[in-house]
Every structure is written in structure tokens, then in C-alpha cells.
Amino acid sequence: MLRWLGKRAYREEKMLKVNEYFDGNVKSIGFEQKGDKATVGVMEAGEYLFNTAAPERMTVIKGALTIQLADEDEWHTYHQGESFDVAGHSSFKLEVKVATAYLCEFLD
Structure with a gap:
């Protein structure tokens, strides 16, 4: 999308992408x-x-998120403010007992 600012124009990049998984x-x-x-x-x-x-x-x-990484047998629970890392080209299982908000940062 092109927006005009007086005599100057700039291109507005699409900033947000909405994702939906597991039937919403x-x-x-x-x-x-x-x-x-x-x-x-x-x-x-x-x-x-x-x-x-x-x-x-x-x-x-x-x-809270309870997770099991692909190469582990044990499950671990993470609460508000806690983080965990997941390797690339891998997978992890999640058990979510209550609606949970999260931040996912891509490290590459």
C-alpha cells in the first residue's frame, strides 16, 4: 500500500500476519x-x-504450558515469565490446561 505524506510518498509494509491452527x-x-x-x-x-x-x-x-521436547521423555511445566528453547527441525508436544498467552521468538 502506498501512503502520501504531503509531497513525499512511502511504501507501507505489511506489519502483522494472523495465524490460526488446530481448528482455531x-x-x-x-x-x-x-x-x-x-x-x-x-x-x-x-x-x-x-x-x-x-x-x-x-x-x-x-x-502455563506443559511441554515434552522431541528427544526427551520427561514433561516440564513453564509458568508466567518462564521460557524454553526448541531446536530447529524438531517438534514438541504441549499440554495446555487453561488458556495461555505466549511469545514465540524465532532465533535464526
């Missing part, structure tokens, strides 16, 4: 800032399996 039970808004990509979203209660293309850091904003 997981929704996020993706954005990029100075080459760094991230999403902020909410997961409804449920069980989910996510695959990763690049390394990710997940931070719980509100609620």
Missing part, C-alpha cells in the same frame, strides 16, 4: 522487527504437537 484453538499474530521474527498468541486448553523449521524460544506471558 491456537491463534497468533506474527511480526518482524529489524529482521527478527516473532509471534504473540493464545492457546486454548488442549493438547498440541508443533513442528519447528528454525530454533524457537517460547515465553509464557500468562497461564
